[in-house]
Amino acid sequence: MRHLSPRTTRRRVVGSLAAALLCAAGLAAPAAARDTGGAGSAGGAGSAKDTADRSTAASARPSAPDAKLSGGLALTPPMGFNNWNSTHCRSEFDETMVKGIADIFVEKGLKDAGYQYVNLDDCWALPQRDANGKLVPDPKRFPGGIKAVADYVHSKGLKLGIYTSAGSKTCSDIGFPGALGHEVSDARQFADWDVDYLKYDNCNNQGVDAKKRYIAMRDALKATGRPIVYSICEWGENKPWEWAADVGHLWRTTGDISDNWSSMLAIMKQNLPLAKYAGPGHWNDPDMLEVGNGGMTATEYRTHFSMWSIMASPLLIGSDLRKATPETFDIIGNKEVIAVDQDPLGKQGDVLSSEGGRWVVAKEMKDGSRAVALFNETGTPQSIATSAKAVELPDADGYTLRDLWKHKSYNTAGKISATVPAHGTVLLRVAADGNWAKNPPAVELGLNGAPLVEAGKPAKLTSKVTNLGRTPAQQVSATFTGPSGWKIGATSPSTASSLRTDKSLSTSWTVTAPQGAAPGAYDLTLKAAYRSPGGTRADSVLPLTAHVVVAPPAGNSAVSDLPWMSTVNGWGPVEKDTSNGESAAGDGKPITIGGVVHAKGLGVHADSAVEYYTGASCEKVTAQVGVDDEKDPKGTVTFEIWADGKKAASTGVLTNADAAQGISADVTGAQVVRLVVTDGGDGRDSDHADWADPVLSC
Known part of the structure; x- marks a missing residue:
């Protein structure tokens, strides 16, 4: 099963079982998948016009070249709402909810921000x-x-959207009627209902060629004469970006998204390389938004929204807006970020660099400016930089740099740089517009050293304020604050009268957590304040996470007995001394690789990372690793050990066919050790991975 969402888990079971049964019976499609009715609402009389639709999609022929998709629709990525991520098939998905979402669009300003479509997903019909x-x-x-x-x-x-599947049944466990063999009749029904958008899924497709199935519905929609945005949802399995520009207005490039960081990150990485295929009327679709569903932090949700926007992705809200927090509305309603997504030039952002999890993605805008995303994939703050030249802006004395989350403008001499919080994104719009001098200079505020603190022991950190602007930053000051009871003090100057371009103020600090502070994460705030030459006040704030840590004991320790600093997991939580299991905590089984059971270890799912504090007092990590037997015969993964941000060991790709393999890494002097599992290159389907018998030697 592909562990991306409950729906995707069902797809493989329902689709393969139905296909097997039909094949055994010698049928191309079930008898119910024949059109007998005509146009009109459900229960209406049949029509002779439907006779052309009575053959199944198995005999569908590619259309003539002139039967292309109707133009003029989805000239910018569609924006709206879809209920699936928040309700699935639960009873709360009904007429009252849908009407309520439409009301909220108007009341909360989402309609004014550009959201148009209120889309129904699966389970709206009778079986x-x-x-x-x-x-x-x-x-x-x-x-x-x-x-x-x-x-x-x-x-x-x-506008209203609806859902069905290009198969005999839809994707839910119940399996509602799909449109395979009913394309003309169903399209006419949707048009008669004044539907404006169709999401066309991929379940129970009976093995019929994807192009034939999706072209059949394209032609049926076109024949109705009603303008209907056509969303192809075949999960990227047949590379629709290579053939669907004349078939659909948008096409899914990935499997289903889940409401967690690892899922969102993996889907983003799949979609980013496809920039050249997107444009007005034909968009890459990395699936709906999870913003507000509760599985990610606010920082991660801002990254989600920022990256979907710079990728020119459809923006379909997947949270229940009746329960949404003000923070959720602030994110999905950010008009400056939405403008990046909806830019009429219609370009998807290109990856300029991604070294060490520090991503720079730039998008050309119609007015000549560039949207630039500085995205930090890692679990610690990172300085991420590019330049006006690198994003192909013309030479100029200075540039206007607009921060689209702070809603503030600055000037830069050409460097585009920021220290980005863990899992965060700084989204900028940079222009050579001649108005740069009226804005205060941009500064980068950063911290050298990881804020890892043992209770009662002072840790030494250094902050840096660097002027990126063409004009000087004046009356510069740095402040560092933490929770009540923490002691933070500067041990070198924390002010400067003036900083010219590329000059910095460095300040040394001691940070002490109170004696007895419990291990865990604590919020710190680093801030720089300054003035422009014209007297305008400006500031830069960097939120930080400090970890109160405990040094591991001397000798050999089972890693699963030690407290971790942080975890990221592709499906469900990281499990101690059991396999990954399914999505719930504690649902794993005994760790088993190649028939051998191991009492100790970590059960994870790619993509995964588990971080431990080693305090420069450890020398070695060893483990037996492999794909857990619970998902035989699927799963391909790679195991890696990292020490202070550098890869210390790797296994290469392992599968269920492999016995447990030993891995060992020298981690001498490292403050942090990270145990990483990545996808083996064929997607994250069933990538249940075990760190069996892991030992840390200190």
Whole structure:
């Protein structure tokens, strides 16, 4: 099973089982997958016009070259809402909810920000078609029918979307009627309901060629004469970016997203290389937004929204807006970030660099400016830099640099740089517009050294304030604050009268956590304040996470008995002394590799990282590693050991066919050791990985 979401887990089971049964019976598609009804609402009379649709998609032929997708739609990436990520098939997904979302779009300013589509996902229909072969809306969920919901949504100046699958059934466990063999009839039904958007999934497709299935629905939608945005959702399995520009307005490039950092990161990495395929009317779709669903931090959600925007991705809200916090509305309603996504030039951002998890992604904008994302994949703050020249801006004396999350403008002499918090993104818009001098200079505020503190022992750290601007930064001061009871003091000057371009103020600090402070993460804040030559006040704030740590004991210790600093896991939590299991904590099994059971270890799922404080007092890490037997025969992973940000050992790709393999790394002098598992190169499907019998020698 592909561990990306509950829906994707079902896809493999439902699709493969149905295909096997049909194949055994010698059928191309079930009898129910034949069109018998005509246009009109569910239950309406049949029409002779539907006879052309009675063959199954198995016999569908590619259309003639002139039967291309209707133009003029989705000239910028679609923006809206889809219920699946927050409700799945639960009873709360109904007419009242959908109408309420439309109301919230208007009341909270989301409509004004550009959100248009209120989209229904799976489970809106009854499990069976009517006697005429028509789809029937579930009368409990939608007592007024889909047309009435569409009328309400349209009355708010918004648009309605609907869902079905290019197979005999949809993707839910229940399996509602799919459109395979019913393309013309279903498309006409959607058009008669005044639907504006169709998400067309990939489950139970009976092995019919993807191009044929998706072209069949394209032609059926076009034949209705109604402008309907067509979203191809075949999970990137057939590389739709290479063939679907004339078939759909957008196409999924990945499997389903889940509400966690690892899933979002993996999907982003799959989508970023596909920039050349995106443009007005044809977009790469890395799946819906998870912002507000609770599985990531606010910093991670801002990264999610920033990166989806610079990738010119469809922005479909996946959280229940009836329960959304002000912070969620602040993120999804950021008009300056949305403007990056909706820029009419229609370019997806290009990756300029990604060394060491420090990403620079730049996007050309129609007005000649550049949107620049400085994205930090790692678990510690990182300085990430590029330049006006590197993002292909023209030579100029100075540039205007706009921070799209702070909503403040600065000037820069050409360097574009920031110290970015762990898992954070600084999203900028940089222009050679001639107005740079009216803005205060940009500064970069950073910290040399990781804030790892043993309770009662002073740690030494150094901050740096660097002027990136063409104009001087004046009356510069640095301050460093922490929780109540912490002692933080400067041991060198923390002020400067003036900093010219590229000059820095470095300040040494001692940071002491109170005696008895519990191990864990604590918030610190580093701040720089200064003035422009014209007297304008400005500041820069860097939020930091300090870890109160405990040095490991001398001798050999089972790693699973030690407290970790942080974990990232591709599916569910990291488990101690059991396998990864499924999504819930504690649902793993005994660690088993190649039939051999191991009592101690860590059960993880790619992509995964587990960090430990070693305090420069340890020498070696050893383990037996491999793919857990619970997912035989799937899973391909690579195990790595990192010491203070440098790779110290790697196994290469391992599969279920491999017995446990030994891995050992010299970590002498390292403050932090990180145990990493990456995907073996074929996707994260069933990548259950075990660190069996891991030992840290100190």
